[in-house]
Amino acid sequence: MLAYVVTLRSFRRLALVALVGLVSAGAVAEVPPRSEGGQTLEVPEAHLDLGQVYYLLRGDTQVALSSETRLARIVLTSGRAVGYVVSPFDLEDAEVPLLAGAVRLPVVSLGTGSGRSDRNIRALDLLGAATQPEITFEMTGVRDLVTEAVEEDVFKYRLTVVGKLGGRGIAKEVVVPVEMTVQLATWNAMSRTMGDMVILKGNFEVKPGDFGWQPEEGVEIAETFRADLFLVFSTVSPDKRRDPRIRQQQWTKELRFLTLLRDLDDPEAGYDYGRAYLREVWDDVGALARMASTVVDQPDIRRRDLGFAMQAARRANELSEGKEGGILATMAQIYYEMGDLAAAVEWQKKAVDQLGEDAPDSARAILESYQGEAKKSADIAPRPDP
């Protein structure tokens, strides 16, 4: 479909009314799958050539779904959506600042912050995780564009994004008015993230009933939910390793492991993948240490296989001959999570001693914390045999 613009002379100064379809080369049939690392989407070739790709960054609250009834208010939030948008390379010469975009949001990532409420909502299958584990959005067009400001480093727009929202196996068109800001990299802006940024803020209403959800009798859930969006995109892909000491292929696999465990909540697939990866990196101290640390340290992982973590950490410690304070501290943390406070104290002490003067205050504070808990505990479990 060719792109075309209709300009209404009488409204030229106030608004540019545009209905833009994707150029035929850029048309995408469905939301692209996740990338190999899983922290973004596989951007189609057509979109890579269309313009500058901006990748959705993980944030505290990207999406908030809220509904209110007479007696209850539900707010589900998530910072685990992945996706991208495409903006023209030469924005100042472009008629439309947003050319394409797609997002995936894992249903399991939406939560209220209360375990009990989340269990109840899961029981209702409100979001249809069993039918379609990820809510999807695919942009199909843009309209009602207003350019609000064009400055040296910032471009601001108001526009309406049209797209297909997919959930519970059903796709519906939605219309989302957004404020769009393109923030070029400045030293100030880089305190948030590297690269140029696109920020999309907007909200729309969605009815679970339109996506086939039927309420159970007696369950009071509002017919309409409000979806609030605060999406920050950057030209730096979350899949790209920044530390040149780590090979990109390793980084991709470690991200994949994290995606399975944390974002998709699939521990069976995750630990299977992780075990295969450990075999590949069995002689790589850094990789082993990172895998152990991921299991025990990353927030929001529901099932932590401490045996897996200990296996990786012990091997890393063996290879580094007990001389890496970070690895010693990871082992201490694993023992702590296992409930073996005596061992936690012992290994954290080794970490602090190994780091010596370079030991951060946090390492010493953790040691004191373990020691305090060990003293309080009257029942220290025997050291498990990892």
Place this chain on the structure above:
Amino acid sequence: MTDRTSSTFRRSLPTAILIGLFMAGLALGAAPAQQWLQWGGPNRDFTSPTQGLAQSWPEEGPRVLWRRDLGDGYAAIVVDGDHLFTMIRRGDNDVVVALEAGTGKTVWETEYAAPIAPNFHPGFAPGPSSTPAIAGDRLFTVGGFLQFHALDKASGEILWSHDLVEEMGITPPGRGYAASPLVYRDLVILTPGGEDKAVIAFRQADGEVAWKSQSFPGTYSSPVLANVDGEEQIIVTMGSERAGLDPMTGELRWRLTVREEATTVFSTQLWGEQDHLLFGSSAYADGSRVIKVAKKDGKFVAEELWYSRKMRIHHGNAIRIGDYVYGSSGDFGPAFLMALNVRTGEVAFRQRGFAKANFLHVDGKLIILDEEGDLAIATPSPEGIEVHARAHVLEPTAWTVPTLVGTRLFVRNREEIVALDLGS
């Protein structure tokens, strides 16, 4: 190539054949007749005089002459005759290494303590990033933490040295000092930054300070030597300052302060001797610009001709061919091969296909080495880059500009060094 088979030089047939073969050998660069004595090569602009490179490679890539372990670091390789020199990091030490160019065998190593500076940001690893410079029988090296040495090229013996941190109170930049020394007549010039000592010239013979000049911030970008209306100048890019200095005295000849965001520059500037256009590019919060330097009423005046955010070169280099500058644009995001019109800043093309890359200009072609270790030979034009051959020659991260001597290409990453034959 001069025809030496005239009657003046007529010999017996076998001798004539030998002479012919010898001349052919020189033309093909089979012997290391050329040198690569400094960062950026003979003219510090990444252009090689070699001709006759192959336009296609076997499936496995160009012939590997030798490959060996090297060590950590980003310093490029300099070559003088049968030996090549570079620098690596080993624990808390810097090491200057000399290898046989023909075999890769170690000739000598000189190792010295180079403890990491307190202000060092470990993101890129501590280098060394600066490339040695060769002058006569001496090799000049400077590490990431400003230990500066003159070594005997044949033996590696340290002839004299300076610790600029201890002696002059200079703080190296946060990623470690990366600018490469510039040799000028009997001087060797560094750009460490600082109050009244931003640019320092040392005598090659004994390391005495010949002059210190300017108060500019430290820089990662190497200085260049330029002929500006018949006058030789060192051109530096330091923080937001762009300046030309008299290389014999350090006297400031011109200065231009550009936008405040232009403070972190790795890439080396390109000087156009015909049109006095100075092209520079950086990433992060800046972009590319051209400054025109002209002499007016006996004084040098510099003005910014254009500035554009469309090409942002991180720590790679750029090549100017005619009216176009070719580079790899992008810092932590995707990288695009791009060309800009050097006179207007207009984008000529933007092309995917390579990760962040470095280039050499050889006989109208570009040799491209990207950070993922892919090597290619391509023909550049304002319409795009036509790749003739491509091969994976190194494991990532390959951030070092290659070195070409004759048809032998030397490439390195943070672990190994490889010599490749790019001849026909």
